Amino acid sequence: MPEYAWPPAAERRLLGKRIARLDGPGKVTGTVKYTYDLQPEGMLHGRILHCPHAHARVRRLDVSRAEGMAGVRALRVIHPEGSEIRWAMDEVLYLAADSEQIAADALAAVVVEYEVLPHFVDAEDRDGAPETRDDEEEVVGDPAAALAGAAHRHVGEYGLPTVAHNCLEAHGQVCSWEGDELTAWCSTQAVSALPAQFAERLGVPAANVRVRTEVLGGGFGSKFSVDRWGIECAELARAAGRPVKLMLEREPELTIAGDRPSAYARVELAADAEGRLVGWSSESWGSGGLAGSGSPPLPYVFAVPDRRHRHVSVPTHVAGSRAWRAPNHPQACFITLAALEDLAAAAGLDPLELVRRNLHLTGRLERIYRDELEIADRLMGWSRRWRPRPARREVGRWADGPRRRGLGLSVHTWGGRGHRSNCALTLHPDGGVDVRIATQDLGTGTRTAVAIVAAETLGLPLAAVRVHLGDSRFPASGASGGSTTIGGVASSTRRAAQNLLEDLFRRVAPQLEAGADELEARDGRVGVAGDPDRSMPWKRAAALAGPSPLVATGANPGPGELTESGVGGVQMAEVTVDTETGVVRVEKMVAVQDCGLIVDLETAESQVYGGLIMGISTALAEEKVIDPVTGRMLNVDFESYKLAGIADVGELVVHMMTGPGYDDRGAIGLGEPPVISPGAAISNAVANALGVRVPYLPLTPDRVLAALEDAVRAPATAGGSGGSA
Amino acid sequence: MDEGKRKDGGGRGGGPAGPEPVSPGLSRRSFLRGAAVAGLAAPELARAAEAAAGDPVRREHGVEVLGPGPVPVRLDVNGRVREVRVEPRVTLLDALRDRLGLTGAKRVCDRGTCGACTVLLEGRPVYACSLLAVQARGRRIETVESLGTPERLHPLQAAFVANDAQQCGFCTPGFVMAAKALVDRVPDPSVEQVHEALSGNFCRCGTYAGLRRAVAGAGQGGRDA
Numbered sequence: 001m002p003e004y005a006w007p008p009a010a011e012r013r014l015l016g017k018r019i020a021r022l023d024g025p026g027k028v029t030g031t032v033k034y035t036y037d038l039q040p041e042g043m044l045h046g047r048i049l050h051c052p053h054a055h056a057r058v059r060r061l062d063v064s065r066a067e068g069m070a071g072v073r074a075l076r077v078i079h080p081e082g083s084e085i086r087w088a089m090d091e092v093l094y095l096a097a098d099s100e101q102i103a104a105d106a107l108a109a110v111v112v113e114y115e116v117l118p119h120f121v122d123a124e125d126r127d128g129a130p131e132t133r134d135d136e137e138e139v140v141g142d143p144a145a146a147l148a149g150a151a152h153r154h155v156g157e158y159g160l161p162t163v164a165h166n167c168l169e170a171h172g173q174v175c176s177w178e179g180d181e182l183t184a185w186c187s188t189q190a191v192s193a194l195p196a197q198f199a200e201r202l203g204v205p206a207a208n209v210r211v212r213t214e215v216l217g218g219g220f221g222s223k224f225s226v227d228r229w230g231i232e233c234a235e236l237a238r239a240a241g242r243p244v245k246l247m248l249e250r251e252p253e254l255t256i257a258g259d260r261p262s263a264y265a266r267v268e269l270a271a272d273a274e275g276r277l278v279g280w281s282s283e284s285w286g287s288g289g290l291a292g293s294g295s296p297p298l299p300y301v302f303a304v305p306d307r308r309h310r311h312v313s314v315p316t317h318v319a320g321s322r323a324w325r326a327p328n329h330p331q332a333c334f335i336t337l338a339a340l341e342d343l344a345a346a347a348g349l350d351p352l353e354l355v356r357r358n359l360h361l362t363g364r365l366e367r368i369y370r371d372e373l374e375i376a377d378r379l380m381g382w383s384r385r386w387r388p389r390p391a392r393r394e395v396g397r398w399a400d401g402p403r404r405r406g407l408g409l410s411v412h413t414w415g416g417r418g419h420r421s422n423c424a425l426t427l428h429p430d431g432g433v434d435v436r437i438a439t440q441d442l443g444t445g446t447r448t449a450v451a452i453v454a455a456e457t458l459g460l461p462l463a464a465v466r467v468h469l470g471d472s473r474f475p476a477s478g479a480s481g482g483s484t485t486i487g488g489v490a491s492s493t494r495r496a497a498q499n500l501l502e503d504l505f506r507r508v509a510p511q512l513e514a515g516a517d518e519l520e521a522r523d524g525r526v527g528v529a530g531d532p533d534r535s536m537p538w539k540r541a542a543a544l545a546g547p548s549p550l551v552a553t554g555a556n557p558g559p560g561e562l563t564e565s566g567v568g569g570v571q572m573a574e575v576t577v578d579t580e581t582g583v584v585r586v587e588k589m590v591a592v593q594d595c596g597l598i599v600d601l602e603t604a605e606s607q608v609y610g611g612l613i614m615g616i617s618t619a620l621a622e623e624k625v626i627d628p629v630t631g632r633m634l635n636v637d638f639e640s641y642k643l644a645g646i647a648d649v650g651e652l653v654v655h656m657m658t659g660p661g662y663d664d665r666g667a668i669g670l671g672e673p674p675v676i677s678p679g680a681a682i683s684n685a686v687a688n689a690l691g692v693r694v695p696y697l698p699l700t701p702d703r704v705l706a707a708l709e710d711a712v713r714a715p716a717t718a719g720g721s722g723g724s725a
Numbered sequence: 726m727d728e729g730k731r732k733d734g735g736g737r738g739g740g741p742a743g744p745e746p747v748s749p750g751l752s753r754r755s756f757l758r759g760a761a762v763a764g765l766a767a768p769e770l771a772r773a774a775e776a777a778a779g780d781p782v783r784r785e786h787g788v789e790v791l792g793p794g795p796v797p798v799r800l801d802v803n804g805r806v807r808e809v810r811v812e813p814r815v816t817l818l819d820a821l822r823d824r825l826g827l828t829g830a831k832r833v834c835d836r837g838t839c840g841a842c843t844v845l846l847e848g849r850p851v852y853a854c855s856l857l858a859v860q861a862r863g864r865r866i867e868t869v870e871s872l873g874t875p876e877r878l879h880p881l882q883a884a885f886v887a888n889d890a891q892q893c894g895f896c897t898p899g900f901v902m903a904a905k906a907l908v909d910r911v912p913d914p915s916v917e918q919v920h921e922a923l924s925g926n927f928c929r930c931g932t933y934a935g936l937r938r939a940v941a942g943a944g945q946g947g948r949d950a
Contacts, residue, residue: 028901611931
């Protein structure tokens with residue numbers, strides 16, 4: 001058995017280098033086909049009738065006119081007369097028709113009447129909720145005593161609303177049957193997991209279901225499930241005997257297909273005279289719809305010695321939440337790092353200094369954070385440029401004009417160990433190499449990373465390796481969630497390629513008059529290590545291996561340490577706030593990020609840029625506005641559900657950690673970590689600029705102005721701290 | 726987020742407005758969706774469509790009347806004139822994607838806000854979801870497919886790849902076409918000009934850093950570090 005390991009840094013030809021993504025040319029030319037682009041012969045168009053009410057009973061449903069329309073081929077009722085609907089935009093029925101126009105006409109011909117029932121949608125108002133679910137309180141030590149006796153103490157309330165995933169390619173699929181075999185092209189993050197989900201609900205063997213996803217237009221955690229629309233699309237196709245495409249429209253995409261839970265928290269924390277955290281107490285609540293919400297891991301990153309946390313989940317009449325990049329971490333990070341910054345202000349400390357004095361509470365990430373803080377400090381010029389908050393009495397009486405500038409920082413962590421993954425390598429007698437793996441490339445660079453690992457291991461140029469993914473008939477690989485993909489596919493591919501070499505070396509060793517364990521593959525040749533005269537071209541070695549292809553497989557987990565868990569990241573934000581208009585502008589953000597072994601520097605950096613930008617967008621603008629009166633989401637389009645545009649994101653500086661202690665830890669995922677900190681860093685920068693905390697995200701002008709007004713009206717509290725809840 | 730950048734709704738933020746004015750008092754969207762079917766309830770549509778099928782384009786009171794059934798539409802796309810039969814309510818975007826197989830332009834918001842469907846009309850960027858196919862008759866349409874192929878990329882597309890200006894890629898063809906309209910006018914744009922020209926397009930993965938480098942550096946070719 002080979003010794004499974006990553007090559008030492010000096011020997012890496014491709015790993016960690018800046019390599020352009022392989023999926024780039026197909027994307028920039030518009031030639032690659034997404035699920036939304038497919039149009040198999042005879043395809044019908046599926047559409048959904050959604051319920052406009054948050055809570056209702058279907059009083060009357062008459063589909064006879066719709067069903068009788070020319071061109072309507074199948075119709076399936078989800079909510080018959082008498083059934084209860086528990087969130088707005090839930091599906092009443094599905095239909096398939098020859099064209100989208102006919103489908104739209106048919107939906108308009110459905111007669112449906114509702115009995116509207118009482119609803120509850122405002123999770124922030126937990127006292128008004130018909131039902132809450134209390135998690136068990138977590139207590140370490142004696143937080144009450146620690147808080148009571150501390151030198152510096154801060155109490156604050158903070159909150160973040162629900163936000164939408166807003167994938168640009170809506171959720172959906174194209175389903176096509178041949179007999180009792182289903183092929184489903186799905187916009188999914190879970191190619192290997194979907195066949196069983198389809199099969200169970202369609203009553204066919206899982207082996208009869210093939211799921212394909214060549215590319216997908218965004219997932220961000222919202223596309224793990226087959227969803228009801230997947231099953232119903234397959235059922236419509238089965239009923240009509242023709243392929244059906246069904247993609248969500250934008251309103252349901254925003255309303256029911258993406259939701260990051262809200263989180264609100266009351267926090268009390270304290271530090272000793274030297275600024276070392278000694279006590280923490282928090283109570284959080286929030287909702288991600290009917291299922292309620294998960295508990296944010298509070299306190300975040302810092303294991304305060306004496307601490308308590310309790311979470312109350314508030315179910316609402318809103319479609320269920322979905323995993324949104326780094327579930328529960330952006331919430332926990334904002335709540336914790338905002339409270340920490342407020343405490344620093346109360347204690348008269350630079351928050352960078354406060355964080356440094358508490359790194360002993362971050363366990364094995366201590367060294368990583370220390371390194372990263374130093375780099376971030378330099379890239380932002382923090383030590384040179386940071387100034388204390390203006391005093392509370394100065395708020396609104398700016399001597400130097402209405403535009404205020406501030407700096408803020410945050411730290412974050414994530415696991416990211418590689419998931420279960422299988423990979424198969426085929427070496428053809430002509431030397432060609434195919435890699436097959438039933439993973440999916442969300443645009444994160446998975447395809448490119450797999451090619452890099454295979455080519456690096458086999459000593460071949462990148463172009464000599466063809467990667468096939470996105471087909472459930474390939475060896476199974478985990479869903480792409482929780483930053484587990486890169487560690488999983490890199491490890492399984494590395495092991496498969498090392499296994500392939502072992503087999504190949506055994507076959508060609510006699511020709512080279514050497515032992516198999518003396519051979520190596522590099523620069524397109526197979527030969528005795530350190531003896532260039534005893535080598536042969538890769539093609540010749542492949543031909544010698546026999547008339548039929550060699551196949552090798554590799555799995556994760558497996559022998560050897562190729563992936564690990566636990567990364568650290570530091571971010572700093574510089575903002576300007578116009579105190580007359582309340583507009584916050586991110587001038588610059590610095591992200592210093594660790595992810596273990598970097599496979600492709602180019603796409604790794606892109607993940608961090610992407611996380612920063614999505615984080616800026618959620619910090620400044622994003623919020624699902626749900627109307628308490630009607631129970632409906634109001635901002636169901638891009639005019640009113642605001643996203644950051646290219647001019648909104650300021651200067652972005654990304655630094656990836658490499659070298660000893662970093663890239664010798666194996667490949668660790670990167671999709672989640674960089675999106676965690678922006679909310680905290682930006683909010684802290686705004687607090688630093690204004691001298692007052694805007695306690696809720698997003699930092700919209702109305703919230704900024706309200707916080708300023710509160711500060712001007714309310715008598716100053718000691719040291720400018722105290723959340724204005 | 727920046728209201729100033731997208732205030733013209735159906736037009737393209739930062740770039741030129743929509744291709745032709747829409748009657749006052751009608752929103753672009755209601756115009757698009759309702760014009761050809763005004764006054765007809767859904768069940769009557771199919772019958773009307775059938776009745777009109779024999780004479781889909783006619784003149785009434787000196788005005789050209791189309792539909793409501795499918796009508797022949799000749800589109801000048803990427804240098805070729807191609808004929809499709811679509812109902813007058815079908816958008817240019819859907820005609821391109823569903824009838825001509827040109828799926829580079831994407832349908833995302835379908836209401837003139839996200840830019841994923843950007844194509845060039847007479848060299849100017851427009852949202853293909855906010856034009857009816859019949860409005861584009863006789864006008865020069867360029868889609869992303871008119872540029873390079875994966876094997877032979879247009880220099881602008883090569884700059885996108887070299888600067889990793891795409892992740893999931895769903896918004897990318899729209900950005901390519903918006904950028905094409907810019908660099909055709911301004912071969913070596915400043916970052917501010919790039920921001921203005923691309924403000925009518927959204928990316929959810931967060932590729933703006935790569936986009937800035939790709940388009941602001943397009944004049945130099947290759948990666949702009």
